[in-house]
Structure formats: C-alpha cells, structure tokens
Amino acid sequence: MAQKDDTAVRGELQAVRLRVNGDEHALTVTPRTTLLDALRDGLRLTGTKKGCALGQCGACTVLLDDRRVNACLVLALRAEGRRITTVEGLGDGKGGLHPLQRAFVDHDALQCGYCTPGQIISGVACIAEGRAGSDADVRRYMSGNLCRCGAYANIVRAVRAVAEAGE
C-alpha cells in the first residue's frame, strides 16, 4: 500500500487521529512519538503517568480496544483506529467515580498516587479478564504494575472488593 505521503518514511511530522475516551482527536506526531507522549503532551491527558518508559512499571497502562497495554510501548501512529481508554475516561463523565476508583479511595490503596492511574486501569482489565477471583490471582495478574510506596496489600483488597461485588 502506498504511503499517503512520505513524511513518515523520512521521520517527519505527520497527522494522526486518535480516539480517546470516546472523543476523536487530530494530532501531529513523529514516528517516534509514543502513545504515552501523545496522550500527555499532545492531548494534555496527564492522568496516565510515565514511570520508566520501558514497559516495566505499568504506570502508563491504558486500554487499547479494552486490552491493557503499556502506552510507552505503543507508537502513536500505530494507535490510529483503535479505541483508547485512559483513567480520565473511567468515570461517568459527570464527576462520578468508577467503582474501582471508589474502591481505591475506600481501601486506602494509594500513597503518593503516581502508580495509581495505571493500577486502576490495569485492575479494571484484570477484573474483566476474570483474573481477580483470589488474592493470589490479583497479585499474579497485576504483576505488571509496580508500587514503590508498597500499597500492594490494599490494592489487592480494592480490586478483590470490586470483583466480588460484580459476581
């Protein structure tokens, strides 16, 4: 298939459309621009955090067509046409929290909060995947989300509480 133009071939700026939390956005990116940088710098959606930029900490976890991924490992150009969900898109849009966000508050599942958006997005997916049926399962299937403050015990409680409520 022919390139629309050869700017991407040369590594220059090119237009991309990203669908984030139900809204379409037109952006200008380079081939090297990650989805993480496009969300934070391009769209000012700073809920998603950059912890390592290497796909190891999970702070940048977003949903891509309902699948949890590290936004730092996705090039923005490749996310065109996919449904992207960030932490900003979890609530009801009127200030109401998603049940897992509410559970993180109720179970004190955060301290500094830096890993928290990634934990919550990952937890939403973990529950939807049917992998939050036990504490051991949650620990195993949330292993891609690190918490330097060590809030793991309450993160597990929060995810389990929402999983149980949904059963």
Add this chain to the structure above:
Amino acid sequence: MTALGYRRASSLEEAGGLISAAGHEVIAGGTDLLQRLEEGVQPPDALVDIARVDGLDGMVVDEEQATLGAMATLEDAIRHPVLRAAFPAVVEALEVTASPQVRNLATLGGNPLQKTRCPYFRDRTVPCNKRAPGSGCGALEGRNRETAILGTSEHCIATHASDFAVAMTALDAEVETVGPAGGRRFPFGELLRAPGTAPERDHNLAPGELIKGYRLRRGPLAARSHYLKVRDRAEGL
C-alpha cells in the same frame, strides 16, 4: 541523529524487501524494539510495520496439529480455548513472560527474536562481543549471576530471555518463514544460535526472511508437557 522513519507493509514479502535497506527493521508487537529505541541499543533507523498484514494472527488447533500465526499476541495464545490442553508447556511458558500489558502487545513471531537482556549488551559503554564484535565480554569477569551456564562460548555468555522459545524447542515445533528465496519450514531448534565464534548473530534467518508462523504436532508427550520457571521474581507478592 536522524529521525526515526516509518512505513507500513501490506505483505510479508513486501516487508522482507523493505528491510533489506540498511537500518530498517520490522516492528511487530514493538515491546523489545521500543525498549531498544529508548535505551539506544542497536536502534533501527526506520521501522517497517507489519501490523496491517492480513492473515498473520490466526491460531488453529485441530486433532493433528496447531498452526500459530506470527502476529498472534502472547495473550491471544494464553487465552486460546484449546491450545493450553494440547500444549500446556507452551501456554505455561507464555504465562510467565513479562506482564499482561506486555503480553497484549508482544507477538509469537517477535518473542524469540528479542535481543538479549544481558546488561552488558544493553549498555553501550561496556565491552560486549554481541553488540560490538571484538570488544570483549564484560560479563565473564563482571556481573554474571544471571548469564548462561549452557551453550556459552569464550566470547559470550548471554542468555536468551524467551521462555516461549524453550518450550517450542522442547516440543519440536516448526518455523514457517517467507523470504526472498521463497518460503521454508525448519525445526524451531534451528532458529536461534548459540554464541560460538559469532555472538553478534542471534538467529539463522536470512536477510529479508521473516517468520510467518509455527506448527506444533499434537501427541501424548505434548499434552502432558509443563513449564516450570525458577527465578527471583515472584508473581506479585
């Protein structure tokens, strides 16, 4: 530093032709490539994206064999309804790989082609015969707690990080490729290279040759196979 180039291929054959240009590499899941770009580890100058090539992500399991497409993700394979029962070692190897987030992007074709995670390879400032032939092996007298104990040479003691590759080799899987000389099939055990005297060469694919998929024969040994990983990292504590 030149800006990263990018183009999309509409077929594996086209992709194979495009990567004959110097500095061009195929991007599949991108999970190792983006780490290499971020850390400057043999970063490519341009990417050839095969994500929109049709027909590469299927997985079919019948009574005789499984056919796995190179662009199926690790998570796709883990959650396949039948693959686990037929080849538990393969699925168990995938389950101990990376994280769910990485597994939703990483592909069966790319996983065995990831570059070593030996810290001397990934650090441009230290000797590494795999990265810079002739510069020496920093790991030999350095930090080598996690380097290889089998299949090494005096030139290189790097491990290969792919659990999937171990299980596929053990179960005598076949690799199917597409290349400039046409397609071929060969045993999975012939895909990856021990360091020997040329540690800079990780695999036996010809220039422009790309993995299209794999075949696994069903049988009682495969059905009773398992994969046990012993490591420092526990699965979340």
